[in-house]
Amino acid sequence: MALPPLDRHSVVPLYYQIxxxxxQQIRSGALKGGEPVPSEQEISAQLGVxxxxxxxxxxxxxxxxxxYSQRGKGTFVSGIKLEKDFRQVLSFTEEMxxxxxxxRSKVLAFEVIPAAxxxxxxxxxxxxxxxxxxxxxxxxxxxxxxxxxxxLPLQLCPGLFEAFDPQxxxxxALSELYGIRLIVADEVVEAGLAxxxxxxxxxxxxxxxxxxxxxxxxxxxxxxVEYVRSVxxxxxxxxxxxxxxxxxxxxxxxxxx
Amino acid sequence: MALPPLDRHSVVPLYYQIxxxxxQQIRSGALKGGEPVPSEQEISAQLGVxxxxxxxxxxxxxxxxxxYSQRGKGTFVSGIKLEKDFRQVLSFTEEMxxxxxxxRSKVLAFEVIPAAxxxxxxxxxxxxxxxxxxxxxxxxxxxxxxxxxxxLPLQLCPGLFEAFDPQxxxxxALSELYGIRLIVADEVVEAGLAxxxxxxxxxxxxxxxxxxxxxxxxxxxxxxVEYVRSVxxxxxxxxxxxxxxxxxxxxxxxxxx
DNA sequence: GAGTGGTCTAGACCACTTT
DNA sequence: AAGTGGTCTAGACCACTCG
Numbered sequence: 001m002a003l004p005p006l007d008r009h010s011v012v013p014l015y016y017q018i019x020x021x022x023x024q025q026i027r028s029g030a031l032k033g034g035e036p037v038p039s040e041q042e043i044s045a046q047l048g049v050x051x052x053x054x055x056x057x058x059x060x061x062x063x064x065x066x067x068y069s070q071r072g073k074g075t076f077v078s079g080i081k082l083e084k085d086f087r088q089v090l091s092f093t094e095e096m097x098x099x100x101x102x103x104r105s106k107v108l109a110f111e112v113i114p115a116a117x118x119x120x121x122x123x124x125x126x127x128x129x130x131x132x133x134x135x136x137x138x139x140x141x142x143x144x145x146x147x148x149x150x151x152l153p154l155q156l157c158p159g160l161f162e163a164f165d166p167q168x169x170x171x172x173a174l175s176e177l178y179g180i181r182l183i184v185a186d187e188v189v190e191a192g193l194a195x196x197x198x199x200x201x202x203x204x205x206x207x208x209x210x211x212x213x214x215x216x217x218x219x220x221x222x223x224x225v226e227y228v229r230s231v232x233x234x235x236x237x238x239x240x241x242x243x244x245x246x247x248x249x250x251x252x253x254x255x256x257x
Numbered sequence: 258m259a260l261p262p263l264d265r266h267s268v269v270p271l272y273y274q275i276x277x278x279x280x281q282q283i284r285s286g287a288l289k290g291g292e293p294v295p296s297e298q299e300i301s302a303q304l305g306v307x308x309x310x311x312x313x314x315x316x317x318x319x320x321x322x323x324x325y326s327q328r329g330k331g332t333f334v335s336g337i338k339l340e341k342d343f344r345q346v347l348s349f350t351e352e353m354x355x356x357x358x359x360x361r362s363k364v365l366a367f368e369v370i371p372a373a374x375x376x377x378x379x380x381x382x383x384x385x386x387x388x389x390x391x392x393x394x395x396x397x398x399x400x401x402x403x404x405x406x407x408x409l410p411l412q413l414c415p416g417l418f419e420a421f422d423p424q425x426x427x428x429x430a431l432s433e434l435y436g437i438r439l440i441v442a443d444e445v446v447e448a449g450l451a452x453x454x455x456x457x458x459x460x461x462x463x464x465x466x467x468x469x470x471x472x473x474x475x476x477x478x479x480x481x482v483e484y485v486r487s488v489x490x491x492x493x494x495x496x497x498x499x500x501x502x503x504x505x506x507x508x509x510x511x512x513x514x
Numbered sequence: 515g516a517g518t519g520g521t522c523t524a525g526a527c528c529a530c531t532t533t
Numbered sequence: 534a535a536g537t538g539g540t541c542t543a544g545a546c547c548a549c550t551c552g
Contacts (some may be wrong), residue, residue, distance in 0.1 A: 072530035079479020089502040183502040191448035191491035222336020234448035245346040245440040329549035
């Protein structure tokens with residue numbers, strides 16, 4: 001398992017170069033599920049890095065879920081597929097492109113309004129504080145998928161109301177104009193039946209099954225940036241989740257077993 | 258921010274002792290969202306550990322989402338709540354207990370059968386290979402919540418059919434009898450309407466909104482262990498998710514910004 | 515310039531698994 | 534006994550932020 005030499009003058013960290021090489025071998029199928037990846041000692045010796053650096057590369061692969069380690073035995077490629085389209089914190093635009101669909105939006109309303117109680121609570125602002133309100137029909141491949149109603153604190157993105165074209169990706173605008181990157185979101189999903197108004201907008205018959213989403217998205221610091229309530233057609237939209245067992249308390253280094 | 262001394266003779270790693278102390282301060286509110294946690298140098302000096310050990314403690318807190326680091330500035334407590342009941346890889350029993358409900362099951366069928374095509378594909382076994390089939394009505398606080406149909410490869414848990422009381426927690430049995438720990442699951446969620454048979458079992462009227470789950474659970478190595486199809490009442494069951502932005506490719510050490 | 519986190523080294527001892 | 538990952542040390546240089 002000879003690895004190509006490292007670029008020691010690159011700004012790219014050594015551990016990251018190593019991680020990428022291993023990742024490529026996993027993705028290409030050269031390393032298959034269940035097979036061992038090179039040990040820390042092997043990497044250290046073959047690439048001429050310290051063992052801690054080799055370890056950091058392997059650790060990062062484990063953290064990403066590509067491999068798993070067993071003390072005394074080695075580090076092995078996980079058989080779990082990772083390149084799938086699980087739901088992440090993605091804008092509708094990103095999500096649809098990832099699924100190979102052509103996203104479009106029809107703007108129903110775009111305005112600055114005072115926050116109602118539920119919006120204020122979700123966004124951690126005072127009631128009546130000004131928020132941007134954006135209602136859009138979400139369309140994929142010319143078919144209506146859902147109706148979204150987003151709220152953002154005006155304070156966090158002053159000028160957005162003037163600068164943003166509501167036909168385009170909100171997430172992109174937040175990133176490019178303000179450096180705001182949403183990295184975590186909490187959502188509640190309910191299943192229900194389309195009401196008269198929703199049915200009309202979504203072009204389904206009243207009483208059709210729909211998903212109801214209530215989502216709040218946060219930046220790294222925990223500051224909420226976007227609160228969204230949406231209704232999606234259940235016949236055109238499925239939820240694909242990857243669930244993990246949380247370490248929570250169990251993050252203790254596992255002795256025994 | 259004086260920290261109590263470490264137990265250097267404990268089997269518990271130093272970095273973990275440090276992490277737990279900091280975690281306690283975060284949980285207790287002594288360290289609030291946005292506030293800096295002690296720097297690597299401070300921890301190193303005050304507790305008499307090497308900087309790498311202090312760093313490992315802080316890194317683990319970041320990995321768990323309790324803090325975030327900014328180069329040149331420090332490490333700060335994340336304002337994102339973490340103790341919530343997001344969906345994880347949990348058994349119905351665990352999930353309901355976490356929500357404060359009293360779980361119960363009514364077994365509809367428990368048998369060993371040959372795998373149909375979809376089951377075989379999900380569990381990575383050959384078609385017609387023997388699998389354990391378990392159908393249960395899931396009940397919380399004496400109210401029917403959903404109907405589950407689980408399949409497990411008989412090969413992975415020989416004797417389970419004889420040893421397991423299907424009224425109890427399947428996950429607990431897998432863990433205790435075979436050391437099998439499910440740590441990741443992929444699921445597809447759909448929204449639909451209850452059919453005649455489901456309506457009867459769930460005690461709702463036909464056409465009521467329901468969730469349809471299709472889930473496959475895996476152990477660390479990627480070996481699938483359980484394939485479940487289930488129907489849940491949408492009026493009694495909500496989905497609470499935490500979504501994250503996946504590092505995927507972007508796991509590159511962030512320069513610039 | 516002082517303080518911070520990010521990377522890296524060259525060792526060390528340990529617990530564990532396998533042969 | 535040999536090999537593995539897990540922990541730990543005592544340094545080092547760097548890029549970055551802030552006053």
